[in-house]
Amino acid sequence: MKLSLLPVATLLAAALAAPSALAQKKYDPGASDKEIKIGNINPYSGPASAYGTIGKVIGAYFKKINDEGGINGRKINFISVDDGYSPPKTVEMARKLVEQDEVLVLFQPLGTPPNSAIHKYMNAKKVPQLFVATGATKWNDPMNFPWTMGWQPNYQTEGMIYAQHILKTRPNAKIGILYQNDDYGKDYVKGFKDGLGAKASMIVKEVSYEVADPTVDSQIVQLQSAGADTLFNVTTPKFAAQAIRKAYDIGWNPLHYLNQVSASVGSVLTPAGLDKSVGLISTQYFKDPTDKAWANDAAMKEWTAFMKKYYPEGNLTDAFNVYGYMVSQTLVQVLKQAGDNLTRENVMKQAASLKNFELPMFLPGIRINTSATDFAPIEQEQLIRFDGKEWVRFGEILGK
């Protein structure tokens, strides 16, 4: 990472921390003068294997860091294992990483059910379960679970943002909701309803779908029949694309709110049809690699160069590859700040003291802030609207 990108505050903090840390090197299992062991669990196999690319891009980024000399002179030893998105396997793999491989931190385990399965174990073992790859709210609970921290903006907050936007701009809306019937979908819906508060009666119909369903066509027809004029679409990319296309094809033109999970021009809007996507509203916190607006952006070019060199088989239109890149950068920052005091406790302490930390791939103005009582790193997003070619940001940066 370029020094110029670091905010002054963190630099100062690191500089102040450095001398004392140098004096006494402290290590927990997984750290030494030579290396830092980092564990990771990802679904490389099974129905969720599309997320596997996150583990691969993280590995590629750490390779780049190692090629550039490592972190404070230590190489990263990245041990990534497969759980197939099956909670029992996650438990087994977490135990392998903690007890057998003795990693310093478990970084980016993916999915709410897998992380729920190891939540208690990681905290009992006092091993950081750091920057988990899920948007559930429960990871921000430093009182009861001081060893677990999320990373991405949580689903409920985002749901609330849309609700507030509707209340402000369309107080008489008839809202239809399409959501995936799992923890992710239900979290969004909960945040959305909380945001509507007393006006939750604006919702005229809620329909769910299962991941195994071939299409959501029937659900879209149901929402149209219910007379909804506003659609809150909580779906993963494949179903999002189907929903956008089907709504257009049946001549239904609701004000369409699409969750950030599927706000990718390349892998959702293009398959659905750009002309059919005009007017979509979503939120974003990082730069979409398939959005032409960023084609000449320096950070985007750096990411593309990284991908070409270290992960050439990776897909340049896949937003997960940006996600994995950014989250790795955050961990590298935390480890840099930890200096020579590489205990698990200090890693958590440093992760909880990120102040106005900006990543080059973030949208301008988005920052990470954490504290001993705030374990939710990214809490800002910006509303965006699709104009048929690219996402246009509008309004202020929302959240804290």
Added chain:
Amino acid sequence: MDALIHQVLAGLATGGIYASVALALVMIYQATHLVNFAQGELAMFCTYLAWTLINAGFGYWPAFLLTVGLAFVLGVVIERVVIRPVENSPVLAVVVVFIGLLVILNSIAVWIYTGTIKTFPSPFPTEPLFGNKFMSSHEIGAIVVTLIMLLLLYAFFRFTPLGLAMRAAAQNPASAKLVGIRVGWMLALGWGLAAAIGAVAGMMVAPIVFLEPNMMGGILLYAFAAALVGGVDSPGGAVFGGFLVGVLENVLGAFVIGNELKLAVALVLIIGVLVVKPSGFFGKVHITRV
């Protein structure tokens, strides 16, 4: 009323998807008396082959025909190389090989093509037929293609010597051998044809659900139900079963029980039918000689 018609038509569109995959299942059953769990993944993989060809600059129809041919060869090769060694093993051993094939094909597809969804072109016009708002031209086209496949299949088994030989080989291999049918090659041919039908199904399905490695997972499940409810030895029954399942799940989901349990209830209904009519609507009743 409008909503009901709309749900039924949307159900027919998805039912067409199930029907086309169910046809491939029936084909392999006719030839081998086994249900191939890897059928869906094989179809998915062939669709990726077509996608690769189209991206390499082939036109739609040349790519289509080439893929069907390649799928046929792939099916024959799999039978000869992978299935042949376990031919005389217990049924469950063969099932394990099918499951092995399923996970291998799925995994390789993720590896080569990644999990992001891809668009697959449709040979049919983008404008809906007669300006209707219920079904896209592709959905109607896909149903027509399925019906054409059904007719071809029916004619093949009914009127060609090869089709008859194939049925004989599946039903009674020993007697078939005695009358000079090369049973081994009949099996391979069955695999080839099933793979080819699967490839067509995949290319018809992909424009609707988008192409991705897990595209066939859910569909295979419905197709399996469709094939059995119609009668696993009857191509016509399989297509009927496909439409029935598609319509049933939509109507139940939209008006009766909600979307959460629609699959479960649809499956329960199918089992109910099977309990009353154990060989499906159009299946032949087999009488066992003691």
Added chain:
Amino acid sequence: MNQRTLTVVAVLLLLACALPFLVSNYRTFQFTLVLVYAIALLGLNILTGYNGQISLGHGAFYAIGAYTAAILMDRFGVPYWATLPVAGAVCLAVGFLFGLPALRLEGLYLALATFALGVSMPQLLKYHHFEKWTGGVQGIVITKPDPPFGLPLNPDQWLYYFTLAVMVLMFVLAWNLLRGRVGRAMVAIRDHHIAAEAMGINTAMVKSLTFGVSAFYTGVAGALGAIAIQFVAPDSFNIFLSIVFLVGIAIGGLASIPGAIYGALFIQFVPNIADEISKAAPWAVFGIFMIGFVYVMPLGVNGAIRMLLARLGRKAQNNRSTAGVTRPTINSPEEV
């Protein structure tokens, strides 16, 4: 059971008892899972191997067992050991009731019915009217039991011994059941159901009962699995679990009691090996292993071991035909 088999079993049991002191806690935990899977596979094997009914949905019974245990522990404060018989009984009832109509179906159609059960189970667990009990999509977190009576064991070791004891009990029960009257009736139905009926076996009853007993075993395994994992969620019990069980019995050896253990070892460890071989496509490696095993041992590991022993036995007998070596019994109808 003859003298020699008895000795082998005793030695193996001793080894199994010593295991937690020889390996790390993490490995002990893995072997606990092997024991759990072995019970589940034995259950499926009773149905498929001995009675000839294919089930593609046994993951559903595993799930019912697991949720019964979790709900009892979490909502009602029932001690963990007391949940096992309840989980088993619930599954026995569900299995028996499911078996009643399902036994009209044969082969593929039964496979579809069970498949439907397996596919629907995660959705039922998520169903919002049951959420109060099941925790919906969030699942239920449960606490790991501590060793009782101040035994000098850590929780992992204790759970291992507890599971081992349950497994031994269940295996002995199965062994007794299968070599008795009921067991012979099951096999008779598998081999020729018309003849079996003609001989006066109530095939409907026996088939439903077999379904119940099979579900009972798998349910107890599910409960043990939930206690070991300390967590249940709908995602833990997808259709792939049922399919893996089927792979387990085919690879372990159909209609064999030790086959359940070989199968359990396979489904526990081979995916891990596959993951270590290839991050890019772990399932591809797993699939190759599956097919490879079937090629080399079409009758499963147990069948292969039996054949090997038989060959060695014959050789030994040829070499010293006067020495009176006991020849292992093979090919007794209910065991191959």
